[in-house]
Amino acid sequence: MTDNTTKPISVYAEANPNPESMKFVLNSSLLGEGQSVDYATVEAAVDSPFAQELFNFEYVSRVFIASNFVTVTKNTADQWPTLIPELRTFIKSYVEAGGPIFIGTPAATSAATTELPTNLSAEDADISQKVIDLLENYVRPAVEQDGGNITFKSYNEGIVTVNLQGSCSGCPSATVTLKAGIENLLKRMVPEVKEVVAEGVTL
Incomplete structure (x- = not known):
């Protein structure tokens, strides 16, 4: 782990489209760039x-850790203005204390760790790699801004399956983002793609 004891840690809260989630951004690294871990329990x-x-x-009902932020999802009617100070104080104190x-090494996900099934045809493998590259370069940075992550799961007969993590899981606007944004982009850039569906999200 990076030694953070030599500098003061700053933590600020950043809202995202999911009203039940809050993104806490640090001036310190928690994970390698482009990596993330999602804990649902x-x-x-x-x-x-x-x-x-x-x-x-x-x-707290869900914790999503990325390179320099942690997204916390709540399961209470309490409003964020009453919860943020407590969480921000804890995160700052914990990281500052080292x-x-x-x-060990967390089971983090990133585009670099995406392994395609060995039984894919050459055509499907090529399409899958195009989709992975688009998700990594165009979609993931925007999703990460909102405190979440998207990873490629599979491609089969025109259907792309992705995993949505962090604030994206259970987000009321996830359906719109998935269909109006991600699906349209992939269909435009990779004509073989007919539909995008998500795992890890309650739609």
């Missing part, structure tokens, strides 16, 4: 003491 966060501590707040973000 405290049980899944076995490799992240940092995420486990966040789940100790009874209103608390471990991960134990």
Whole structure:
């Protein structure tokens, strides 16, 4: 882990399209550039003491960690203005104290770690790689700005399946973003694509 004890840590909260999620941005690295880890439950966060501590707040239902921010999703009617100060103080104190973000190497996802199935035809493998490149270069940066992430899962007979993580999971506007934005882009740039569907999101 990066030694953050030599500089003060600043943390600011940034709203995103999902009203149940809040993005906390740090002036410090939590993960490698372009990597992310999404924890939907405290049980899944076995490799992240940092995420486990966040789940100790009874209103935290999901934790998404990326290069320099963490997105927290809540499951309470309490409004963010009352929750942000507590979470911001905890994150700042934890990182400044040098608390471990991960134990060992986290199972982070990135375009570089996307492995295509070996049984794909040459044509499907080529289409899949085009889709991965488009998602990484055009879609992921915008989704990351909103405190989430998108990763390629599969391509089969014109249907692209993606995983939506972080603030994108359960976001009311995810359907619009997926269909009006991502699907239209992919269909325009890769004519073989007929539809985009998502896993990891409650639509």
